[in-house]
Amino acid sequence: MVLRARNHDGRQETENAAQAGLDAGSETPSGPPAALQIERVESKTDCHFRNLYASNSNFKQLAKQDADFAAFLKDSGQLDFNDPAAVMQLTKALLKVDFGLRIELPDDRLCPPVPNRHNYILWLKDLMDTTSYEQPGRKLCGLDIGTGASCIYPLLGTAQRPWNFIATDIDVKNLGYARKNVQLNALEDRIQVIERQSDDSLLPLDDADIQSIDFVMTNPPFYVSEDEMLASANEKERPPNSACTGAPVEMVCHGGEVTFVGRLLRESLVLRERVQWYTSMVGKASSLPPLITELRKNNIDNFAVTEFVQGNKTRRWALGWSFSSMRPAQHVAWGINPSLWKQLLPQPVKMDVLVVDAGKPVGGILNKIPEIMGPLELISWVWEVDRAKGRGRARENVWSRAWRRKRLREIADGETADDPMHTDSEECRIGFAIVVKMAIQNTTVSLLWLEGHDYGLFESLGGFVQGRLRDLNCGKAAVAKKSG
Numbered sequence: 493m494v495l496r497a498r499n500h501d502g503r504q505e506t507e508n509a510a511q512a513g514l515d516a517g518s519e520t521p522s523g524p525p526a527a528l529q530i531e532r533v534e535s536k537t538d539c540h541f542r543n544l545y546a547s548n549s550n551f552k553q554l555a556k557q558d559a560d561f562a563a564f565l566k567d568s569g570q571l572d573f574n575d576p577a578a579v580m581q582l583t584k585a586l587l588k589v590d591f592g593l594r595i596e597l598p599d600d601r602l603c604p605p606v607p608n609r610h611n612y613i614l615w616l617k618d619l620m621d622t623t624s625y626e627q628p629g630r631k632l633c634g635l636d637i638g639t640g641a642s643c644i645y646p647l648l649g650t651a652q653r654p655w656n657f658i659a660t661d662i663d664v665k666n667l668g669y670a671r672k673n674v675q676l677n678a679l680e681d682r683i684q685v686i687e688r689q690s691d692d693s694l695l696p697l698d699d700a701d702i703q704s705i706d707f708v709m710t711n712p713p714f715y716v717s718e719d720e721m722l723a724s725a726n727e728k729e730r731p732p733n734s735a736c737t738g739a740p741v742e743m744v745c746h747g748g749e750v751t752f753v754g755r756l757l758r759e760s761l762v763l764r765e766r767v768q769w770y771t772s773m774v775g776k777a778s779s780l781p782p783l784i785t786e787l788r789k790n791n792i793d794n795f796a797v798t799e800f801v802q803g804n805k806t807r808r809w810a811l812g813w814s815f816s817s818m819r820p821a822q823h824v825a826w827g828i829n830p831s832l833w834k835q836l837l838p839q840p841v842k843m844d845v846l847v848v849d850a851g852k853p854v855g856g857i858l859n860k861i862p863e864i865m866g867p868l869e870l871i872s873w874v875w876e877v878d879r880a881k882g883r884g885r886a887r888e889n890v891w892s893r894a895w896r897r898k899r900l901r902e903i904a905d906g907e908t909a910d911d912p913m914h915t916d917s918e919e920c921r922i923g924f925a926i927v928v929k930m931a932i933q934n935t936t937v938s939l940l941w942l943e944g945h946d947y948g949l950f951e952s953l954g955g956f957v958q959g960r961l962r963d964l965n966c967g968k969a970a971v972a973k974k975s976g
């Protein structure tokens with residue numbers, strides 16, 4: 493039930509369902525009430541894909557579904573990971589069984605481990621879903637830089653979402669196989685493979701006459717030299733230059749991944765909002781600090797960092813940045829352990845403004861929130877009492893005393909309350925959601941930052957809501973805190 497809806501600028505008023513969680517009911521009729529799902533909302537298909545590699549693959553089961561893979565499996569049910577042919581067959585079998593995809597790969601190019609590549613796609617889905625006011629799962633176009641022979645990211649992306657891709661590479665052999673793999677899956681109308689030269693720009697938007705795209709992804713060559721690559725292969729007791737390790741052209745670039753992603757960052761400073769999200773996987777944790785320092789130096793405040801874990805030892809990371817104002821949800825932007833990486837993380841987007849312990853009365857909160865927010869001169873404010881959520885947008889800090897005093901002076905000077913000229917700006921400087929979560933231990937009221945670049949404004953709104961809830965005596969035992 494919508495109690496109040498105001499929209500002064502006619503902007504689209506669909507909900508950012510994944511972040512504000514307003515669409516949870518449709519897929520989970522017998523699950524917890526929709527209003528309580530604030531962290532992640534996804535369709536049954538997305539849920540299936542998310543859980544695919546949550547536990548280790550069952551090779552015996554996979555062998556029953558793929559005879560070619562069965563031929564490599566030992567009686568013990570184990571696979572020889574030092575045998576490149578066995579590793580390649582595992583990749584082919586997982587793509588076939590889990591995604592209905594077919595691929596062909598050469599022996600002397602990188603053979604991608606499917607769970608790791610799938611993790612990147614899962615994170616991208618969250619990143620794109622939580623930075624749009626449209627429903628999750630919308631049609632998007634992405635660019636995969638250095639797609640490899642497998643063309644794995646475009647194949648995985650198109651298998652799960654209505655996404656289209658531009659895929660680039662500089663290696664002729666990889667390009668040939670990538671095109672073949674697109675054809676094998678009849679995806680020519682959704683994936684376009686483009687040849688680039690090593691000194692061309694990484695982002696061929698102008699060359700391909702493309703005005704804008706939704707995201708860029710890349711798994712860049714991460715070794716600084718061939719020696720480093722061979723030393724790493726030796727450590728893992730893998731055959732060098734095989735499908736397990738990749739060829740030097742794929743794995744080595746001058747300066748390694750920091751230089752490659754630095755190049756991407758410099759190009760992004762020119763293209764800016766023509767791409768909503770620029771992202772890259774990184775193979776070494778040590779690459780994150782210099783890259784994040786570079787983002788900050790360039791005043792890029794809207795970024796996200798995450799970690800991909802496979803099995804118990806292999807770790808990879810990913811970094812994304814955006815010039816647009818839509819902020820990713822907390823679990824997407826803070827995908828690394830905050831106690832270890834605090835200084836690398838972007839500003840939090842979730843603030844708990846009230847926590848009421850179990851047993852204390854909470855009934856009034858759902859009515860008090862619209863009483864607090866309703867009178868403010870927001871661009872829009874929608875409160876759904878039965879879902880315990882509201883969403884608003886503001887031009888400026890209309891909740892502050894200073895703003896109210898200024899407003900009273902303007903009215904005294906003859907402006908009417910409905911005068912559209914009464915604010916300094918028509919632009920939205922902050923989009924937010926207020927979410928009430930009732931759990932067994934306590935009830936929490938959280939403010940989520942959905943849109944904007946000004947963290948101070950978000951903090952100020954948090955302070956206002958927190959103070960007013962206390963004034964209204966909603967939770968005497970409440971403790972307000974930023975959540976990480």
Ligand SMILES: C[S@@+](CC[C@H](N)C(=O)[O-])C[C@H]1O[C@@H](n2cnc3c(N)ncnc32)[C@H](O)[C@@H]1O
Nearest residue numbers: 604637638639640661662663690711712713742
């Ligand atoms: C580590 S491999 C990743 C392959 C595939 N995306 C994957 O994840 O398995 C890096 C790829 O980037 C390609 N590459 C290197 N420099 C490039 C550039 N300047 N532009 C486009 N692709 C490039 C390499 O040929 C190689 O295929």
